[in-house]
Amino acid sequence: MIKMIKDNKIKLLISSLVILLPIVYGLAMWDKLPDSMPTHWNINGKVDGFTSKQMGIFTIPIISLIAHWFCILITNFDPENRNQNPKVMNLIICIAPAISIVVSGIMYSSVLEMKLKLFYLFGFVFVIIGNYLPKCRQNSTIGIRLTWTLGNEENWNATHRLAGKVWVVFGLVVVAAMFLPESAGMIIIIVAISLMAVIPIVYSYLYHRKQLRNGTASPDDFKNYVKGSKYGKVGSVITIFVLVFVAFTLLVGKYTVEPGKDSLKIDATFWADYSVKYDEITNIEYREKGSYGSRTNGYGTPSLSMGEFKNDEFGYYTRYTYSSCDSCIVITIGDDILVINEKDETSTKELYNKLLEKIN
Secondary structure, X not given: OHHHHHHOHHHHXXXXXXXXXXXXXXXXXXXXXXXXXXXXXXXXXXXXXXXXXXXXXXXXXXXXXXXXXXXXXXXXXXXXXXXXXXXXXXXXXXXXXXXXXXXXXXXXXXXXXXXXXXXXXXXXXXXXXXXXXHHOOOOOOOOOOOHHHHXXXXXXXXXXXXXXXXXXXXXXXXXXXXXXXXXXXXXXXXXXXXXXXXHHHHHHHHHHHHHHHHOOOOOOHHHHHHHHOHHHHHHHHHHHHHHHHHHHHXXXXXXEEEEOOOEXXXXXXXXXXXXXXXXXXXXEEEEOOOOOOEEEEEEEOOOEEXXXXXXXXXXXXXXXXXXXXXXXXXXXXXXXXXXXXXXXXXXXXXXXXXHHHHHO
């Protein structure tokens, strides 16, 4: 299988260099770039997440390069890809460079105030992938790898034919969305990407049910496929690991606020702890509702946010808050601001009163 890599070594070298091109551009524009680079945009197209300039320039290309070679290696070492369509292999080589250029381009165009709607270029990527999906032969590493597609070649071919059409159509929809207002365009992109993922899955399952009724498929097809393919087992393990990891990072994480004798301490999971002495606090205020702005660095889940933030009132400040509670405590420490709360308003109010007693 190493031969497949050797046969494409020039393409792999070029693709790796293309992935790293945004770093070259970032270094060349270093003096013109701000200290904080955007990393996340809300549904209205407004920036609501930042990182440092160093991280912004290097992170996306390096992660893309690692993902690129991971995909190349696992694809090339899968024996089922020995007879894979060469056009599909070329597509695998081109995906990571395209992502690196487009995503980095979005970031740079944002900070340099270039009014380019580069995000919509992903629509062309979807169209290209859609054209190649029907050509993808059954394997454990490339394509729509579901229980029903991996266990039955007929299901695989039918699902990829439909998915190809779906990706082309919605890819064009994404491109057309660039001519709409920003908020409407972003909604269409989210809906389009969701349907691109859901429609082939639903179709594959319904096709499988039809095959079972017609006797052209068996419930044991997937078990037999995995049993006969170590890469099927590896693919299943990787899929489960990714799902567990995503669920873990989204649902796990917490912090506890401890008003000690001489200082306020915050013990956090997945982010830095925080400590401040009471005699360093110059002001403390309870608010019924906080205006948090955007995160520049930190850790967040649907239930909490921790790290460094920025808004119009405070500028850069530190935050430890649960989303289940609207109220918060704003603590001024010299020129620094700390915003905290508990999981509900009652507990937050109690914490505020305790801190008032400690400070007084």
